[in-house]
Amino acid sequence: MGDTRFLRWYRTIPITLMAIVCALTFGFSLVPDNLVRSIFYPVKYADIIQEASDRYGVDPYLVCAVIKCESNWNPTVQSDAGAQGLMQLMPATSQELATLGxxxxxxxxxxxxxxxxxxxEYGTAYLAYLQANLNSTDEVIAAYNAGLGSVSSWQSSGGDISNNITYAETAAYLVRVKDAYAKYQELYPNGITDSN
Incomplete structure (x- = not known):
């Protein structure tokens, strides 16, 4: 008898959790866009990003999404692998971009x-370099994380690149950047330099 009461109670946990998630999601949808922008999807250095994006022909929303996912707008962050700054660039990558002109x-x-x-400047130039050598935004995002060589091997399988990615980290990164990209487009419909 005690076991069946426990099992009945235990079945209510998923329902309760689902109700909490639904309530939070509904509550989140009521939060004004300006608050969501400032807390969850800020744009710092908007003029710098816009200028670099214009110079290199890269979508500024993509630059913002990469920064959000790479460093969450912290300019001094450094990864264990040695990637640095807002767009988490490896020093060898920036040096190569400088050498290439x-x-x-x-x-x-x-x-x-x-x-x-x-x-x-270097992160946007790198995105432009990837754009020039790849066919889609998904491929550019994946290459930003895993490198051009990895994406080239995934392209050889044919079809949508997102179905061919063999690195779990890159697959998750692609989803995160695309989600952030969509949010920036939604929250800044008049461009990233529009403060309203």
Whole structure:
């Protein structure tokens, strides 16, 4: 008898959790967009991002989404692997972009990756480089995380790249960046430099 009471009670846990999630989701939908923008999806350095995006032909919403997912807008963060700054660039990547002439290294020092302006310049240039060598935004996002070589091997399988990704981290990264990208488009319909 005691066991059946426990099992009946235990079955209410998923229902209770589902009700809580629904209530939170509904509550979240009532929060004004300005509050959601400032707390969850801020845009810092909007003018710098817009200028770099215009210069390199990269969607500024994509730059914001990458920054949100890579560093959550912390310009001084550094990964265990050595990636630095807002867009979590490896020093070797910024140096290569400078060597290729993609970025003017006399203006933007490739070793100063904790400087927001420099980091955004190199990160946006890298996104432009990936765009020039790949076919879709999904491929660009995946390559930003896993590298061009990995995406090239996934392309050889044919079809949608998201179905061919073999790295769990990259698959999750693709979903996170695409979600952030959609939120930035939704919350900043007049562009990232619009403060209203």
């Amino acid at each position: 993609s970025v003017d290294s006399s203006t933007y020092d490739p070793t100063a990756l904790t400087d927001p302006t420099t980091n955004i």
